[in-house]
Amino acid sequence: MRRGDTNTHRILLAPEVIEQLPAVKAVLEDAALKRLFRYCAGHARLPICHIENVHNGSRDSLTERDPQKNLHVDTFQPTMKFWLYLEDVTDENGPFVFVPGSNRPHRERLKWEYQMSLRAREHADRYTARGSFRVSQEEAERLGVSGPQPFRVKANTLLIANTFGVHARGNAEPGSSRLALWA
Numbered sequence: 049m050r051r052g053d054t055n056t057h058r059i060l061l062a063p064e065v066i067e068q069l070p071a072v073k074a075v076l077e078d079a080a081l082k083r084l085f086r087y088c089a090g091h092a093r094l095p096i097c098h099i100e101n102v103h104n105g106s107r108d109s110l111t112e113r114d115p116q117k118n119l120h121v122d123t124f125q126p127t128m129k130f131w132l133y134l135e136d137v138t139d140e141n142g143p144f145v146f147v148p149g150s151n152r153p154h155r156e157r158l159k160w161e162y163q164m165s166l167r168a169r170e171h172a173d174r175y176t177a178r179g180s181f182r183v184s185q186e187e188a189e190r191l192g193v194s195g196p197q198p199f200r201v202k203a204n205t206l207l208i209a210n211t212f213g214v215h216a217r218g219n220a221e222p223g224s225s226r227l228a229l230w231a
């Protein structure tokens with residue numbers, strides 16, 4: 049997938065693919081992890097898993113910025129995503145960024161959600177127009193208890209996020225990449 053200056057390479061972990069990858073199979077069939085995913089998602093169905101490699105700045109600098117790197121919410125409902133990072137995540141390859149507290153349906157968030165719903169359809173940003181509202185820095189501070197926090201983490205860290213909350217793919221150096229099991 050090409051979005052802005054970033055190429056995201058994903059391999060769908062369909063059952064026949066998982067059969068060929070014993071290490072991946074061991075992770076995805078781990079009973080404790082499956083319980084955790086079901087608990088966090090509030091749903092018995094397990095998430096759709098991929099191997100994901102994000103290639104930052106792999107297109108020329110004249111291309112638009114990667115839209116995932118702008119603060120946004122994925123949708124209007126609680127949604128679980130996870131990344132099991134297969135390498136260290138640093139400022140170079142782009143840490144996940146989250147606005148603490150923005151995942152809670154507090155008065156300010158619901159008011160913002162409602163106001164956005166009235167004008168998003170005609171919004172200049174096409175991602176906002178399609179329902180994944182982009183969020184300004186000023187709005188982010190209003191919707192959370194603090195500003196955006198980056199998660200610089202070691203390889204083999206499991207990060208689970210409610211992407212109803214305000215988040216982004218952090219800025220990264222052109223030419224860097226980030227490999228993870230993603231669902």
Ligand SMILES: [Fe+2]
Binds near residue numbers: 120121122211215
């Ligand atoms: Fe997102």
